[in-house]
Amino acid sequence: MPTSFTRLTQGVAAQLSAFLSAETGSSRVLIAAIVVALAWDNASPDSYETVWSSPLSVSFGDLGMSLELRDWVSSGLMTLFFLVVGLEARREFDLGSLRRRRDFVLPAIAGTAGMLVPVAIYLAINGTGAPGAAPHGWGVAMSSDTALALGLLAIVAPGIPDRAKGFLLTLFIVDDLIALAVIAVGYSEGFAPLPFVIGVACFAAYLVVRNLPLVVPIAWVFAVASWAGIALSGVDPLVVGLAIGLCTRAYTPERDRLDEATTRFRRFREQPTFALARQARDGMRDALSRNERLTSVFHPWSGFVIVPLFALANAGVPLDGESLARAAASPIAIGIVVAYALGKPVGILLATQAVARLSRGRLRPPVGWASQAGIGTIAGVGFTVSLLIAGLALDGEELESAKIGVLAAVVASTLVTWAFFGVVGRLPARTRARALLGDGDSITDLADAVDERIDHIRGPRDAAVTIVEYGDFECPYCGLAERDVRALTATSDIAIRFVWRHLPLTAVHRHAQLAAEASEAAAAQGRFWELHDLLLERQDRLDELDLVEHASGLGIDPARVAAALRDGAHRERVARDVDSAERGGVAGTPTFFINGRRHHGAYDVETLRAAVLEAYQESLR
Numbered sequence: 129m130p131t132s133f134t135r136l137t138q139g140v141a142a143q144l145s146a147f148l149s150a151e152t153g154s155s156r157v158l159i160a161a162i163v164v165a166l167a168w169d170n171a172s173p174d175s176y177e178t179v180w181s182s183p184l185s186v187s188f189g190d191l192g193m194s195l196e197l198r199d200w201v202s203s204g205l206m207t208l209f210f211l212v213v214g215l216e217a218r219r220e221f222d223l224g225s226l227r228r229r230r231d232f233v234l235p236a237i238a239g240t241a242g243m244l245v246p247v248a249i250y251l252a253i254n255g256t257g258a259p260g261a262a263p264h265g266w267g268v269a270m271s272s273d274t275a276l277a278l279g280l281l282a283i284v285a286p287g288i289p290d291r292a293k294g295f296l297l298t299l300f301i302v303d304d305l306i307a308l309a310v311i312a313v314g315y316s317e318g319f320a321p322l323p324f325v326i327g328v329a330c331f332a333a334y335l336v337v338r339n340l341p342l343v344v345p346i347a348w349v350f351a352v353a354s355w356a357g358i359a360l361s362g363v364d365p366l367v368v369g370l371a372i373g374l375c376t377r378a379y380t381p382e383r384d385r386l387d388e389a390t391t392r393f394r395r396f397r398e399q400p401t402f403a404l405a406r407q408a409r410d411g412m413r414d415a416l417s418r419n420e421r422l423t424s425v426f427h428p429w430s431g432f433v434i435v436p437l438f439a440l441a442n443a444g445v446p447l448d449g450e451s452l453a454r455a456a457a458s459p460i461a462i463g464i465v466v467a468y469a470l471g472k473p474v475g476i477l478l479a480t481q482a483v484a485r486l487s488r489g490r491l492r493p494p495v496g497w498a499s500q501a502g503i504g505t506i507a508g509v510g511f512t513v514s515l516l517i518a519g520l521a522l523d524g525e526e527l528e529s530a531k532i533g534v535l536a537a538v539v540a541s542t543l544v545t546w547a548f549f550g551v552v553g554r555l556p557a558r559t560r561a562r563a564l565l566g567d568g569d570s571i572t573d574l575a576d577a578v579d580e581r582i583d584h585i586r587g588p589r590d591a592a593v594t595i596v597e598y599g600d601f602e603c604p605y606c607g608l609a610e611r612d613v614r615a616l617t618a619t620s621d622i623a624i625r626f627v628w629r630h631l632p633l634t635a636v637h638r639h640a641q642l643a644a645e646a647s648e649a650a651a652a653q654g655r656f657w658e659l660h661d662l663l664l665e666r667q668d669r670l671d672e673l674d675l676v677e678h679a680s681g682l683g684i685d686p687a688r689v690a691a692a693l694r695d696g697a698h699r700e701r702v703a704r705d706v707d708s709a710e711r712g713g714v715a716g717t718p719t720f721f722i723n724g725r726r727h728h729g730a731y732d733v734e735t736l737r738a739a740v741l742e743a744y745q746e747s748l749r
Contacts, residue, residue: 162439267315271513280509291499295494381416389411395407438516573721575713576712577724585627600630600718601644629705649689659682727739
């Protein structure tokens with residue numbers, strides 16, 4: 129597979145892990161907000177409605193806007209939610225699972241089918257002959273809620289592989305993109321051309337000035353002006369947030385930029401002035417993509433504040449006997465529940481299987497049938513966008529029934545997912561692994577496959593799991609990781625093959641290159657691993673005399689080691705590993721690859737053990 133398709137940096141993997149972690153964590157806050165909204169509305173419906181329908185005006189001279197507080201949350205703050213959606217979508221296209229463009233075809237079709245089938249079911253129950261605005265509410269029954277679905281999935285199916293979560297996240301990206309297009313086209317009224325043109329012009333100005341080194345963040349002034357112009361035009365301004373995210377490129381930290389940031393910090397350390405402090409700050413900031421910087425700022429606010437606040441403003445609905453009875457008989461509520469609980473899994477599963485068959489296996493899902501089905505059932509958890517559209521399309525008792533239907537669909541889809549994965553968990557190990565992971569090809573992140581003739585390998589050659597570490601003998605985190613790796617290999621029931629590759633970070637660790645060459649000098653005498661272990665234990669003693677002394681203490685010929693260091697005899701061997709690291713997008717140490725796939729997140733014993741177990745289960749397919 130071409131290197132351009134196999135590069136996946138440590139930063140990208142860490143971002144995905146952080147994104148999923150934040151989504152599952154924020155779901156608890158979201159659930160709490162839903163409970164509070166329901167309790168508030170049922171305890172004091174007048175105060176609930178009074179607060180959220182209160183008008184709030186913002187004006188500047190003769191220009192101004194006046195919206196209810198609920199609308200400021202739904203169309204204002206939720207713009208930042210869709211900004212995060214756009215950022216994540218762009219990152220997946222630039223660096224993540226969708227960087228291989230053909231891999232987007234299947235989730236795009238499955239995600240679209242997972243929306244069309246529920247809409248068809250809803251309209252079958254609420255056809256053109258239905259009373260009131262029921263047919264206009266078809267958009268309520270189509271979109272999944274990323275945070276809530278991922279959080280509930282973590283609770284009811286904790287053993288589901290990360291690959292399945294990644295596939296689910298891809299489906300949700302498609303889901304959110306289509307949902308926002310539906311809101312902009314199907315639920316916007318009273319189009320005014322002039323404000324729209326002004327909004328588009330301001331957005332173009334934002335794109336031009338966003339990367340200029342200006343002290344005043346004028347780019348965001350243009351972004352807010354664009355939002356206001358689009359809002360005044362009658363189009364839902366949420367599209368501005370999504371557009372900003374999609375136009376924000378993601379890239380991996382380049383080693384040259386990291387080295388430059390290190391140099392700037394050293395200058396500041398030697399001469400701590402404000403000017404050098406600003407240069408050091410700018411160097412570290414510029415080493416990261418704007419996409420990552422914006423995600424780190426807005427994603428926590430979106431998940432832990434904005435979406436829960438939206439739930440607090442919109443989830444309130446009376447749950448008295450009369451309201452529940454009315455909803456139980458309402459075609460709107462029935463249509464929503466059936467659309468989500470049945471239409472979502474049917475649409476996703478059938479579309480996925482159809483694409484795989486029609487493409488004759490060229491386009492295959494990255495997970496097995498069990499994960500596909502479970503993804504379909506949990507995708508029936510709709511909330512945020514559903515309530516957003518419900519508020520635009522319905523009102524009065526119809527809106528109440530729609531909200532109850534959405535909440536009922538969340539409960540039903542969660543229970544079905546829990547029961548389904550409970551059954552899958554009782555399957556024999558090999559059958560369960562194949563059902564969850566399937567047989568589709570996956571992207572290999574390791575640029576150079578393990579070569580037993582060259583690589584330093586510890587453990588059985590025929591082990592089911594191979595761990596490759598890019599490390600630096602002077603890196604303190606590599607020293608910590610070494611203890612965890614040893615503990616893992618010593619206690620694991622699964623046979624593990626461990627491979628060490630050099631990545632001396634010479635801009636940070638001045639002895640790292642020499643230590644790597646010394647280990648190769650020991651390898652020339654068949655004693656690599658003895659010196660490897662000792663160097664990671666004595667990271668404070670790695671100058672040339674120390675290295676020769678360490679070798680001598682292990683019974684390695686010190687004269688040969690000293691000569692090799694003096695002549696640079698093994699410099700080319702170390703450079704080979706560094707080159708493979710750079711082609712694989714590895715910028716820091718330690719970086720682990722488990723069976724060719726980059727390990728993200730922590731590298732303590734338990735985290736590594738879970739990753740090894742998943743890799744082992746995948747090998748059973």
